[in-house]
Amino acid sequence: MNETRNGLTRYSCPYCSNTFDSFEAIKSHIITDHKTELLPEPEGMIKLTINGQKYKIRVEPEWTLYYLIHDKLGLTGTKLMCDHGACGSCTVIMNGRAILSCMTLAIECHGKQIETVEGIAAANHPLIEEYVKHHCMQCGYCTPGFVVAAKALLDKNPHPTEGEVREALAGNLCRCGTYPQHPKAILEAAKKL
Numbered sequence: 001m002n003e004t005r006n007g008l009t010r011y012s013c014p015y016c017s018n019t020f021d022s023f024e025a026i027k028s029h030i031i032t033d034h035k036t037e038l039l040p041e042p043e044g045m046i047k048l049t050i051n052g053q054k055y056k057i058r059v060e061p062e063w064t065l066y067y068l069i070h071d072k073l074g075l076t077g078t079k080l081m082c083d084h085g086a087c088g089s090c091t092v093i094m095n096g097r098a099i100l101s102c103m104t105l106a107i108e109c110h111g112k113q114i115e116t117v118e119g120i121a122a123a124n125h126p127l128i129e130e131y132v133k134h135h136c137m138q139c140g141y142c143t144p145g146f147v148v149a150a151k152a153l154l155d156k157n158p159h160p161t162e163g164e165v166r167e168a169l170a171g172n173l174c175r176c177g178t179y180p181q182h183p184k185a186i187l188e189a190a191k192k193l
């Protein structure tokens with residue numbers, strides 16, 4: 001790391017912030033004083049796993065997890081409807097729990113395991129087939145959020161009652177009114193697990 005002051009280039013040590021006049025000087029300092037230390041992560045760098053794939057990415061403090069997944073990593077299955085934590089369409093699974101990616105900062109996700117609808121589809125989870133069979137979507141915009149919420153439920157409770165299914169989906173809104181179909185699909189998927 002270097003910086004220019006009054007026309008002079010100075011080198012700042014990334015470990016202790018001492019500065020040096022030349023590259024040779026900072027090199028010698030690091031070899032002598034910090035030989036066994038790992039290079040500190042640049043600010044904003046996070047590591048996380050999404051659908052089994054490891055990512056190391058620099059994020060801005062205001063980025064949401066939704067923005068990271070959808071806009072930066074191109075996993076467009078996750079949808080944004082309200083952007084206010086009210087509709088559930090942006091639901092993803094984080095460390096086994098259904099969470100709202102529009103209300104979660106990306107910077108908070110360092111070290112986390114994330115699962116999106118793409119990962120659920122790639123694993124051929126029975127939910128996918130049952131959702132199609134039971135016509136659980138009209139415009140389909142809310143559907144990924146429902147599928148992800150259902151997957152989080154079945155991971156914890158593979159044989160839920162209809163009441164438990166309805167409770168697990170209580171945070172998901174559908175403007176097309178597909179509500180009656182979801183419990184049917186989820187209960188059928190549960191039989192195949």
Ligand code: FES
Pocket residue numbers: 079080081082083084085086087088089090091100101102103
């Ligand atoms: S878009 Fe996140 S809850 Fe509605």
Ligand code: FES
Pocket residue numbers: 136137138139140141142143173174175176177178
């Ligand atoms: S299927 Fe259109 S919003 Fe749910």
